[in-house]
Structure formats: C-alpha cells, structure tokens
Amino acid sequence: MKMSRMFGATLREKPAxxxxxxxxxxxRAGFIRQLAAGIFxxxxxxxxxxxxxxxxxxxxxxxxxxxxxxxxxxxxADVWKETxxxxxxxxxxxxxxxxxxxxxxxxxxxxxxxxxxxxxEVKSYRQLPQLVYHLQTKWRDDPRPRxxxxxxxxxxMKDSYxxxxxxxxxxxxxxxxxxxxxxxxxxxxxxxIAVGADVGMMGGSLAHExxxxxxxxxxxxxxxxxxGYAANRQIATFQKPEPESETPLARxxxxxxxxxxxxxLAAMLEIPTGRTAKAVFLMATQTMDDEDQDRLVMAIVRGxxxxxxxxLANAIQAKALRPAREEEIEAAGAVPGFASxxxxxxxxxAVDDLIxxxxxxxxxxNKVGYHERNVNFGRDFAAEIVADLAAAQxxxxxxxxxEPLQASRGVEVGNIFKLGTRYSANMGATYLDEQGQxxxxxxxxxxxxxxxxxxxxxxxxxxDDGLIWPVTVAPFDVHLLALLGGxxxxxxxxxxxxxxxxxxxxxxxxxxxxxxFADADLIGLPLRLTVSQRSLEAxxxxxxxxxxxxxxxVAVEAAPGAVAELLAEMQAEILARVVEEPFDED
Numbered sequence: 001m002k003m004s005r006m007f008g009a010t011l012r013e014k015p016a017x018x019x020x021x022x023x024x025x026x027x028r029a030g031f032i033r034q035l036a037a038g039i040f041x042x043x044x045x046x047x048x049x050x051x052x053x054x055x056x057x058x059x060x061x062x063x064x065x066x067x068x069x070x071x072x073x074x075x076x077a078d079v080w081k082e083t084x085x086x087x088x089x090x091x092x093x094x095x096x097x098x099x100x101x102x103x104x105x106x107x108x109x110x111x112x113x114x115x116x117x118x119x120x121e122v123k124s125y126r127q128l129p130q131l132v133y134h135l136q137t138k139w140r141d142d143p144r145p146r147x148x149x150x151x152x153x154x155x156x157m158k159d160s161y162x163x164x165x166x167x168x169x170x171x172x173x174x175x176x177x178x179x180x181x182x183x184x185x186x187x188x189x190x191x192x193i194a195v196g197a198d199v200g201m202m203g204g205s206l207a208h209e210x211x212x213x214x215x216x217x218x219x220x221x222x223x224x225x226x227x228g229y230a231a232n233r234q235i236a237t238f239q240k241p242e243p244e245s246e247t248p249l250a251r252x253x254x255x256x257x258x259x260x261x262x263x264x265l266a267a268m269l270e271i272p273t274g275r276t277a278k279a280v281f282l283m284a285t286q287t288m289d290d291e292d293q294d295r296l297v298m299a300i301v302r303g304x305x306x307x308x309x310x311x312l313a314n315a316i317q318a319k320a321l322r323p324a325r326e327e328e329i330e331a332a333g334a335v336p337g338f339a340s341x342x343x344x345x346x347x348x349x350a351v352d353d354l355i356x357x358x359x360x361x362x363x364x365x366n367k368v369g370y371h372e373r374n375v376n377f378g379r380d381f382a383a384e385i386v387a388d389l390a391a392a393q394x395x396x397x398x399x400x401x402x403e404p405l406q407a408s409r410g411v412e413v414g415n416i417f418k419l420g421t422r423y424s425a426n427m428g429a430t431y432l433d434e435q436g437q438x439x440x441x442x443x444x445x446x447x448x449x450x451x452x453x454x455x456x457x458x459x460x461x462x463x464d465d466g467l468i469w470p471v472t473v474a475p476f477d478v479h480l481l482a483l484l485g486g487x488x489x490x491x492x493x494x495x496x497x498x499x500x501x502x503x504x505x506x507x508x509x510x511x512x513x514x515x516x517f518a519d520a521d522l523i524g525l526p527l528r529l530t531v532s533q534r535s536l537e538a539x540x541x542x543x544x545x546x547x548x549x550x551x552x553x554v555a556v557e558a559a560p561g562a563v564a565e566l567l568a569e570m571q572a573e574i575l576a577r578v579v580e581e582p583f584d585e586d
Contacts, residue, residue, distance in 0.1 A: 160177070265371060275360075
C-alpha cells in the first residue's frame with residue numbers, strides 16, 4: 001500500500017476532545033474519526049488491525065468448537081418482552097417503532113435472539129452441546145461516552161453463546177472460554193487479569209470480567225497480592241470485623257448541632273465512626289407487574305464503611321438507583337443529615353449484614369440537631385433487606401486470606417457469564433432428555449468488544465512519539481520509507497516483500513525525511529525499512545524495530561530475509577505469553 005494513495009491523513013496536533021493517549025494517537029495516526037459522541041468511523045489502518053483481531057477471535061472460538069453465524073442488530077421487541085429485559089433495562093436500550101407501529105429494539109446484546117433460534121432449532125439432547133458466535137454491531141445508548149473507543153455507543157462485539165443439557169456441560173464450556181479469552185488477549189499483546197464480576201442485566205449465577213489494568217480505567221478492582229483474590233469492587237467482599245457482644249442499653253437523645261456527617265458526629269461525641277450508623281437515601285426504580293415504580297430506600301451501613309450501590313441494587317432488585325432529593329426524604333418523615341429508620345413507614349429499609357451484629361450504635365433522631373445513642377437493630381427498628389451492602393476499600397482484609405486488599409483501576413475488555421436457564425426458561429427453549437422429559441437448555445454468554453480491545457492495545461503499546469503495534473494486530477508488518485536516492489530500490493524491495501507475503505506500507509510521498517520518520521513513529525508498525533542514497537552507500541537499507549532503538553544496515557538482497565526473521569521473532573515473543581491459566585471460580 002502506497003501512502004500517497006492511503007485514505008486518511010496523519011495529524012500533527014492533539015485533538016481537543018482526546019482525553020487519553022490511545023484516543024489521541026488513534027486520531028492523529030489516521031485510524032479513527034468521530035462522527036458523534038460515542039460513534040466512530042474506522043479508517044483503513046484501523047480496519048486492517050480490526051480484521052486481524054477478528055481473525056484471532058475466530059481462530060480461538062473455532063478451536064473450542066464454535067460455529068459462526070450472524071444475527072440481526074434490529075430485533076422485534078417481543079423477544080425482549082418475553083425475557084423481561086424490555087422492562088428492566090433502562091434508556092440505554094434503543095427502542096423505536098417500525099412503520100407498522102410495532103415495538104422494535106437495536107440490540108445491545110443477543111441473548112434473546114439466540115434463544116429464539118435455539119427454541120426453533122434444538123429439540124433433542126442429541127443436538128447438545130452447541131457453541132455459536134458472531135461479530136456484529138451493537139448499540140448501547142451510554143449517557144457518558146468518553147475516552148475515544150474505550151466507552152462508545154455503537155460498537156462491534158464478538159458474542160458467543162454456549163448451549164448445554166446441564167450445569168456440568170456449562171461448566172466445561174465456561175472454562176473453555178475462560179482460557180480462550182486469555183489466549184485472545186495475549187495474542188493481541190494485551191496483559192489482562194480475570195476478576196469476579198456482577199452479573200448485572202445479563203442475569204445468571206457467575207460472571208468474570210477480563211480487565212486491562214490502567215489508570216485510565218473506570219472500574220475499580222480489589223486485588224490481593226497474597227492469594228490472588230480479584231474482584232470488581234461492585235461485588236468484592238472482605239472480612240468484616242466481629243463486634244464485641246454488649247447488653248443493649250436504653251436509647252438516649254443527644255444534642256448534636258451541625259453534625260450532618262459521620263465524621264463530624266464521631267468527633268463531637270468522641271467515638272469511633274464504627275460506632276455510628278450511616279443512612280443513605282436513594283430512589284430505586286423497581287419493575288412490578290411489568291410497570292416501573294419508584295420507591296424511596298434507606299440503606300444503612302456502619303459509619304466506618306461505604307455503601308456499595310451495586311450490591312444494594314441487586315439485593316432489592318432495582319433496575320436503577322439515584323440519590324434521593326431532600327424533599328423526597330422529608331416527605332417520608334425523615335430529616336436529611338439527622339435521619340433514622342426509627343418510626344418511619346412506607347419506605348424500604350435495607351441494612352448491611354454487620355448492622356444486626358453491631359450493638360448500641362449512634363443513629364439519627366429524625367430531628368434537626370439531634371442523634372440517638374444506643375440504637376439496636378431488631379429492638380428499635382427492622383429492615384426488609386439484610387445483606388452485604390458494604391463496599392470493599394483498599395486495606396480491608398481479603399475475604400480468603402485476610403491480607404490487605406489493594407485497589408487498582410482497569411478497563412473491562414471482555415466478560416463471560418453463566419446464564420443458566422434465565423433466558424431459555426422464559427422463552428420456552430427446551431429439549432427432550434433421554435427419558436423424554438422436557439428440560440430448559442442451560443446457557444452461557446461471552447463477549448469481547450473489538451474496538452475497545454484495539455484502543456487498549458494502543459493504550460498499552462505507545463511512547464511519546466506514537467503507537468507501537470504488536471506484530472499480531474499491526475495494520476501492516478513493515479513501514480518502508482523511500483528517501484532521496486532510494487526510490488527505485490524501495491519500489492523493487494516493496495514488490496519482493498509483498499511477493500513473500502509481507503504486508504508493506506510504502507511511504508512514497510514527496511515529503512521531507514523528518515515528516516516521514518515522524519509519521520512512521522506515529523503509525524507505529526513493527527518494522528521500519530529506510531532506503532536512501534546514504535543507506536545504500538553504507539551497504540544497503542536501514543532496518544529498525546519500532547519497539548527498540550537499535551538500527552542496522554542490511555544488504556538490499558538480504559533485507560527480505562532479515563525482515564522475515566524479525567517478524568518471526570516478534571511472533572514468537574507474543575506466542576510465548578499464551579500459557580495455561582488456572583481457573584479461579586471466585
């Protein structure tokens with residue numbers, strides 16, 4: 001490919017909207033262009049890299065028995081209503097009407113569609129297990145797209161679906177995906193870890209997320225260096241303290257003027273924050289009888305802990321949560337800053353499971369400027385929900401070994417879910433077993449966003465001058481630069497390299513050497529070959545790996561062999577990282 005004919009130009013200036021390095025460099029190097037918030041065009045360089053990522057995905061899916069198909073991005077809403085997700089998923093699901101007035105959906109994932117296929121195609125246990133996958137456009141109307149391809153609204157996803165007779169079959173396919181995903185990311189040159197995750201809107205019994213650790217990530221992960229425990233903070237647990245047993249004391253009203261925060265309250269009463277009860281008010285959207293209803297929730301955790309809203313949403317089966325407004329709190333009879341569950345009716349009270357074990361806490365009195373000492377769960381107030389609602393924090397004891405947890409940021413690049421019969425039971429996707437009994441198919445769902453993967457590879461592999469693509473996903477193998485006096489040799493060399501199956505981007509433009517070198521570093525292909533009168537006089541062509549500083553001169557006739565040898569070396573370096581990964585169900 002000649003750069004004089006390539007669609008898409010490199011840019012010298014950083015785009016104003018770029019927040020992170022991968023976004024800046026993919027724009028400047030001519031890989032992507034933004035059409036609207038969270039909507040991008042992939043120019044030829046990016047498309048070539050994505051095609052290589054797709055090839056790796058297909059190879060690894062096929063290796064574990066996958067069959068590729070393609071499902072439509074436009075879905076009739078009927079199948080989403082059958083599973084209930086039409087009602088439980090919020091505004092991120094794009095809903096519209098066709099010309100006949102029928103409810104339609106732009107798919108954000110394809111569990112409903114694959115289950116509809118399943119109930120049409122599979123009738124007997126003899127047809128199971130199955131594994132199908134596709135690479136298809138998805139739409140998720142994210143309210144806060146950011147960071148280039150890291151968080152978008154339109155994206156391509158490889159989603160695969162395992163179909164089994166029972167949980168034992170699902171276990172096998174889940175573990176096969178667990179390893180295949182490590183293979184995929186490592187072959188793309190991206191280091192990842194697998195962490196336990198919330199099943200979220202997908203449902204099911206178990207989920208893992210594949211996380212690329214980076215400060216630009218939006219997810220917080222809780223990790224234990226001692227035993228390997230790893231979980232998204234949304235679901236991470238920790239060893240909670242065991243409060244000493246105490247005799248419940250009589251409640252005592254105390255004046256606490258201005259003490260609207262736990263810290264201020266503890267300082268005023270000269271007690272540890274762990275001796276207080278923290279009340280957090282939220283409005284929860286719950287689906288009841290296929291209708292959304294908002295309900296005020298008071299969540300209570302100990303004052304030395306923070307509320308985990310994901311845990312709360314799961315515990316009360318809320319599709320959405322938002323902070324309650326002061327007027328909503330006051331309408332329930334509570335006083336913001338001095339609120340208590342004592343004496344309140346008509347609200348949902350949920351408490352962390354440490355609250356019943358923590359005696360004689362200080363809680364609000366529902367009176368401005370006052371709190372109550374010696375508030376005890378069970379005697380003074382009750383709750384509809386008692387569950388683990390506390391958020392794990394850095395330094396908390398690991399739930400496995402008790403060593404301090406560490407917090408790290410990460411970007412989710414893939415996820416796997418054990419769906420069980422969540423979809424098949426709702427949609428009637430059943431099979432007849434050996435005894436002729438009808439049973440629901442047991443399912444799994446597994447996804448990787450290819451654009452986000454491309455961005456994370458760029459985030460991992462770059463320097464101050466530009467991108468440094470791993471050889472497995474680089475748009476071309478070699479960047480060939482023709483400088484003054486080397487044009488004819490460069491043309492001949494390009495033809496020889498391409499005849500050998502080596503992909504060449506040939507900079508034949510009428511530009512200065514400085515511009516050509518800068519663009520070569522910016523685009524970041526694995527190898528650079530420079531042909532000039534100076535290099536020829538020195539004995540041949542200059543050969544350089546993008547990820548190293550060393551340059552060497554090789555004879556023109558030896559250049560194709562030297563290039564092939566270096567490319568093979570880089571491929572071997574990547575493949576050496578593809579190793580068996582122990583399965584961690586936690």
